[in-house]
Amino acid sequence: MASGLTHEQAEALVQSHDPEHPANLICDLCRDFYKLGWVTGTGGGISIRKGEHVYLAPSGVQKERIKPEHIFVLPFAQSSLPKPGSQRDFLRIPSKEGLKESACTPLFWNAFTMRNAGACIHTHSQHAVMLTLLLPREADSFKISHQEMIKGVRLGGVGKTLRFFDTLEVPIIENTADEEDLTEGMAAAMEKFPDAPAILVRRHGVYVWGNTWEQAKTQAECLDYLFEIAVKMLLAKLPLVGDN
Numbered sequence: 001m002a003s004g005l006t007h008e009q010a011e012a013l014v015q016s017h018d019p020e021h022p023a024n025l026i027c028d029l030c031r032d033f034y035k036l037g038w039v040t041g042t043g044g045g046i047s048i049r050k051g052e053h054v055y056l057a058p059s060g061v062q063k064e065r066i067k068p069e070h071i072f073v074l075p076f077a078q079s080s081l082p083k084p085g086s087q088r089d090f091l092r093i094p095s096k097e098g099l100k101e102s103a104c105t106p107l108f109w110n111a112f113t114m115r116n117a118g119a120c121i122h123t124h125s126q127h128a129v130m131l132t133l134l135l136p137r138e139a140d141s142f143k144i145s146h147q148e149m150i151k152g153v154r155l156g157g158v159g160k161t162l163r164f165f166d167t168l169e170v171p172i173i174e175n176t177a178d179e180e181d182l183t184e185g186m187a188a189a190m191e192k193f194p195d196a197p198a199i200l201v202r203r204h205g206v207y208v209w210g211n212t213w214e215q216a217k218t219q220a221e222c223l224d225y226l227f228e229i230a231v232k233m234l235l236a237k238l239p240l241v242g243d244n
């Protein structure tokens, strides 16, 4: 555990009447994402980094029923980079028994450290999964062009928005038995594809990030739209790149 904070100070980290406070936002957004089919069956979620604090939902819980008191708060400056199975530094751990920080923690950290992201969303959207099944097995990325919704996606997830005539490319990595074991594969793909705004995981879902939670959410929505239409285009045998 951690952290030099008194119990009251630690609890105050997740108590706010401001609906835009990360501890409130994570609960609201998880409820919205649940309704979209993005985080059903306890999978998926969102983490928000605000200044030196990172807010995380617990792992393996009903994502539409999370309350602010269930939220973990971690210092962004960890004594060691979160890795699969590693010990983490906490500022606040929920008192409810059996809660563990999200299994996505080291993957969210990839977005925070490698892209300086302010938020990262992980979905198990069927559109993302189906797309990875329809693309050739050897494909290490998904490419699409000439779609209006490309304009809602940013270079590297945090830079300028793409233009209509740009081609969007999202790397695809192979799934692993445990969520945390995706950490290295995700980092390698982010290095190889510095302009990519997200990472698709075959037979699993997608990780999307942004400068802020709003930008991460906008991009997750645009990408999900593009994954869905790409699935339909592939089934209709239409090319994903080009305007013919």
Ligand SMILES: [Zn+2]
Pocket (backbone or CB within 6 Å): 043, 044, 122, 123, 124, 179, 204, 205
């Ligand atoms: Zn997952």
